[in-house]
Amino acid sequence: MATTTTANHAEKAEIFCRDETRVDWHSKALWLLRQKRDRAASSLPEWEQLRELGSEYKLHTLSHLGEYLEQFEANCVKQGIQVHWAKNGEEHNRIVHEILSKHQVKKLVKSKSMLTEECHLNPYLEQHGIEVIDTDLGERIIQLNKQPPSHIVVPAIHLKKEEVGELFHEKIGTEKGASDPTYLTRAARQHLREQFLSADAAMTGVNMAIADQGAIVVCTNEGNADMGGNLPGLTLHSMGIDKMVPNMEAASVLLRTLARNAIGQPITTYSSFYHGPKPGGEMHIIIVDNGRTKALQDELLAESLKCIRCGGCINTCPVYRRSGGYSYNYFIPGPIGIAVGAQQDDTNTTAWACTLCGSCTYVCPTKVPLDKIISYQRRLKAEQGKLPYGKERYMPMVGKMMGSTTMFNCAMSVARFSLRYLPHSMLKPFSGAWGKYRELPKAPKTSFETWYNQNRSK
Amino acid sequence: MKIALFIPCLVNQLMPQVAIATLELLEKLGHQVILPKGQTCCGQPMTNSGCFNEARSTVLKLLNAFKGVECDAIVCPAASCLVAAKENFHEFDDSPEAQAVINKLYELTEFLHDIAPVEAFTRPFPHKVSMQMSCHGLRMLTLAKASELMSPGYNKLEALLNKVPAIEVVYPEPHDECCGFGGTFAMDEGAVSAKMGKDKASAHANTGASYVVGYDPSCLMHLDGMIRRLQLPLETRHLAQILNEAI
Numbered sequence: 060m061a062t063t064t065t066a067n068h069a070e071k072a073e074i075f076c077r078d079e080t081r082v083d084w085h086s087k088a089l090w091l092l093r094q095k096r097d098r099a100a101s102s103l104p105e106w107e108q109l110r111e112l113g114s115e116y117k118l119h120t121l122s123h124l125g126e127y128l129e130q131f132e133a134n135c136v137k138q139g140i141q142v143h144w145a146k147n148g149e150e151h152n153r154i155v156h157e158i159l160s161k162h163q164v165k166k167l168v169k170s171k172s173m174l175t176e177e178c179h180l181n182p183y184l185e186q187h188g189i190e191v192i193d194t195d196l197g198e199r200i201i202q203l204n205k206q207p208p209s210h211i212v213v214p215a216i217h218l219k220k221e222e223v224g225e226l227f228h229e230k231i232g233t234e235k236g237a238s239d240p241t242y243l244t245r246a247a248r249q250h251l252r253e254q255f256l257s258a259d260a261a262m263t264g265v266n267m268a269i270a271d272q273g274a275i276v277v278c279t280n281e282g283n284a285d286m287g288g289n290l291p292g293l294t295l296h297s298m299g300i301d302k303m304v305p306n307m308e309a310a311s312v313l314l315r316t317l318a319r320n321a322i323g324q325p326i327t328t329y330s331s332f333y334h335g336p337k338p339g340g341e342m343h344i345i346i347v348d349n350g351r352t353k354a355l356q357d358e359l360l361a362e363s364l365k366c367i368r369c370g371g372c373i374n375t376c377p378v379y380r381r382s383g384g385y386s387y388n389y390f391i392p393g394p395i396g397i398a399v400g401a402q403q404d405d406t407n408t409t410a411w412a413c414t415l416c417g418s419c420t421y422v423c424p425t426k427v428p429l430d431k432i433i434s435y436q437r438r439l440k441a442e443q444g445k446l447p448y449g450k451e452r453y454m455p456m457v458g459k460m461m462g463s464t465t466m467f468n469c470a471m472s473v474a475r476f477s478l479r480y481l482p483h484s485m486l487k488p489f490s491g492a493w494g495k496y497r498e499l500p501k502a503p504k505t506s507f508e509t510w511y512n513q514n515r516s517k
Numbered sequence: 518m519k520i521a522l523f524i525p526c527l528v529n530q531l532m533p534q535v536a537i538a539t540l541e542l543l544e545k546l547g548h549q550v551i552l553p554k555g556q557t558c559c560g561q562p563m564t565n566s567g568c569f570n571e572a573r574s575t576v577l578k579l580l581n582a583f584k585g586v587e588c589d590a591i592v593c594p595a596a597s598c599l600v601a602a603k604e605n606f607h608e609f610d611d612s613p614e615a616q617a618v619i620n621k622l623y624e625l626t627e628f629l630h631d632i633a634p635v636e637a638f639t640r641p642f643p644h645k646v647s648m649q650m651s652c653h654g655l656r657m658l659t660l661a662k663a664s665e666l667m668s669p670g671y672n673k674l675e676a677l678l679n680k681v682p683a684i685e686v687v688y689p690e691p692h693d694e695c696c697g698f699g700g701t702f703a704m705d706e707g708a709v710s711a712k713m714g715k716d717k718a719s720a721h722a723n724t725g726a727s728y729v730v731g732y733d734p735s736c737l738m739h740l741d742g743m744i745r746r747l748q749l750p751l752e753t754r755h756l757a758q759i760l761n762e763a764i
Contacts, residue, residue, distance in 0.1 A: 068706070069706045069708070076708040076712055082712060086716075090691065100667050106667040107666065107667055375665065377697065377713050378706070378709055381713060382706075410567070411702070411706070413699075413702075414698070415652070416656070417652055417656035418656070418663075418693075420656070421665035422665045434567075436567075437565070437567030440567055441567030441568050446566070446567065446568070447705070448704075450701075454562075454566060454568040454571045455568075455571050457563060458568070458575055461557050461575040462574035471531075474530070475530070491704050491707070492704045492708075492711070496708075496714070496715075497743050497745075497746050498741075498742045498743075498745040498746045500741070503531065503532070503533050505533065506533060507524055507529045507536035508529055510537060511536075511540075515552070
């Protein structure tokens with residue numbers, strides 16, 4: 060097992076669970092999104108067909124990714140968009156910095172982009188003297204709170220409105236004690252308006268890149284990407300190679316499921332298609348690999364690249380809702396975070412932060428087989444000898460015991476005897492987490508096999 | 518029909534009453550039932566942990582117990598173990614003999630609903646039962662439509678239970694959220710597992726039901742431990758136990 064000072068998933072989750080009222084609040088807030096999603100999805104009779112279509116479009120694109128990326132680049136160039144390719148996060152950050160310094164950018168407004176989180180762009184630019192302002196309300200809240208996102212769609216879901224009120228009072232001068240969401244949102248809007256007007260460049264993430272159009276789609280509810288994209292002359296858009304779709308038909312299928320599956324909205328308030336720079340301006344697209352090509356080489360891991368980052372799997376996940384977004388040791392939490400990030404978790408535990416219930420797979424609008432991928436991530440970890448929770452010690456013994464009738468029956472007779480005749484208060488300390496939280500099983504006198512031999516055997 | 522019972526280790530060792538009810542029920546329905554010797558665990562604790570090498574001998578031992586056994590169906594009263602057995606047999610043995618075993622594997626509900634349908638149950642069970650829609654039976658064996666799907670609804674459990682006179686079937690809210698057992702998850706992630714179990718047990722209690730009824734003994738064992746810890750006025754029952762009393 061790797062030696063590490065980072066707390067593992069179970070430890071972080073245990074700390075999160077200590078405040079049960081907060082866990083209940085967190086779980087309920089996210090379940091509400093799942094319920095809204097169910098209502099929105101059920102309003103479309105063709106919902107399951109859309110999921111199938113979405114999955115097929117993404118699989119098709121991924122299996123012809125090289126062609127589509129080249130087609131996309133050619134069409135972008137035709138429209139005056141400058142396209143850059145980045146092998147990894149470092150290259151991405153360097154390219155962004157080069158573009159910004161060429162234009163002497165001092166302040167960059169940025170709308171929601173998980174890719175820039177993945178590449179750690181903000182600290183990189185700040186180190187180089189460029190101020191970065193996240194303009195999505197949730198993102199701005201956590202940026203002011205100096206925290207990473209705890210969810211990919213609702214990044215400040217872990218904070219209560221009272222906490223946001225306190226933060227805003229301290230950082231942007233709202234009234235002390237004010238926690239009315241409308242009041243706080245208006246204050247944030249005013250604060251962000253000033254940022255937009257004083258910014259030298261804008262940056263957005265990309266929800267879809269349409270190959271035959273040379274266009275990108277950016278979805279927000281607050282219009283902040285468009286505020287940024289339409290103010291200064293210089294705009295940058297970062298995308299992973301997995302954002303590619305062939306055409307408008309594919310994009311419209313995914314647009315129909317994206318917001319419905321995320322938060323139960325028919326469509327995001329702003330779904331903007333950017334086709335080229337403003338007159339006299341510059342538009343740059345940075346296309347990032349950062350490990351995606353490697354994932355593509357594995358038939359099962361490749362399916363994780365079908366993900367459109369709606370966050371539906373995170374909302375439904377019973378473990379995420381009760382362990383919080385900061386328990387996963389990766390910038391994306393929940394099922395999709397495990398599916399794409401488990402190999403980078405050096406505590407080797409997040410792959411096991413899942414009961415394999417499969418709800419995520421059934422919720423997913425592009426049918427990413429999340430539970431199968433998570434299970435596979437465990438297998439990959441096991442093959443590298445990176446097992447958590449003492450499994451590398453006890454699993455071979457369990458395998459040996461269960462492979463032997465005598466050993467297994469012997470052990471279980473002892474267990475039944477102890478459970479029947481010894482006081483449970485004496486056994487609980489040896490039963491680990493089971494007895495800490497639950498009563499021990501009531502044990503029967505004999506096994507079924509013994510009963511069968513006495514009652515049925517000829 | 519001639520039926521071979523697949524009784525997973527947990528049921529054999531700790532919940533024999535579920536196996537006895539399954540056996541008696543199938544016999545009362547006129548089937549000839551046998552218990553092939555040498556059965557063990559399906560290997561799920563190991564394979565779900567990623568430990569495939571450690572699972573091999575256990576899985577092959579279980580498979581060998583069924584190879585060459587003359588029967589029309591192999592029936593198991595534990596959905597999760599059945600799914601794991603199917604997957605693991607396939608993983609470790611691709612012979613036609615292994616496939617012949619896999620082709621005969623049925624979970625009890627599947628068998629009673631799809632393969633040898635039961636007309637009616639005669640004895641009333643005048644109680645409210647809250648359904649424990651365990652994950653693997655629901656999403657891997659598709660015993661009912663999962664709440665995430667928007668396709669037309671069906672429910673094999675309810676179809677069977679509704680044949681029992683005077684029974685009232687209700688559901689906890691949320692309808693089919695995981696109970697938090699998850700095998701070794703219950704030990705590895707004790708706090709989250711227990712919170713899920715607590716929420717699930719409380720949701721069952723909130724229905725006002727007297728019994729929690731399900732098809733997966735491991736989830737029922739988890740809930741039972743939680744129900745007794747919380748001192749809720751509930752008891753767990755396997756589907757086989759309800760049906761066996763009602764026939």
